[in-house]
Amino acid sequence: MNRYSRFLSTLYVLTSGLLAWTAVLQYRYGPLWAGLLFTAAGLVPTVAVVRESVIGDQERALAELAAGPRRPGERVADAIVHAEFGAACCERWWTSLGTDHDAACAHRAPRSSAA
Numbered sequence: 001m002n003r004y005s006r007f008l009s010t011l012y013v014l015t016s017g018l019l020a021w022t023a024v025l026q027y028r029y030g031p032l033w034a035g036l037l038f039t040a041a042g043l044v045p046t047v048a049v050v051r052e053s054v055i056g057d058q059e060r061a062l063a064e065l066a067a068g069p070r071r072p073g074e075r076v077a078d079a080i081v082h083a084e085f086g087a088a089c090c091e092r093w094w095t096s097l098g099t100d101h102d103a104a105c106a107h108r109a110p111r112s113s114a115a
């Protein structure tokens with residue numbers, strides 16, 4: 001997580017805390033619907049913090065990939081695409097939208113004879 005992500009996460013947590021405090025005030029002194037609304041609104045920045053964390057993980061994985069070995073003349077984007085294709089399963093997995101595997105694929109689960 002870089003410093004901008006940390007700054008955004010801090011803002012999100014602060015916003016979530018203020019919305020939670022507003023929800024408490026609405027539950028005590030305001031209408032119930034307003035308390036429920038601020039409770040739901042307070043969860044949204046929490047989701048944003050999780051999203052920032054996921055983006056940080058993806059950036060870290062890309063940085064590791066970019067720092068890794070590449071073929072001569074291969075650009076970073078090419079290395080990323082090559083690694084993504086390499087991480088994918090077999091050809092049948094691609095064409096069956098991830099529902100089936102080639103007979104020789106290591107990820108193929110044995111079919112049950114009970115069906």
Ligand SMILES: [Zn+2]
Pocket residue numbers: 089090091093100101102105106107108
């Ligand atoms: Zn497969």
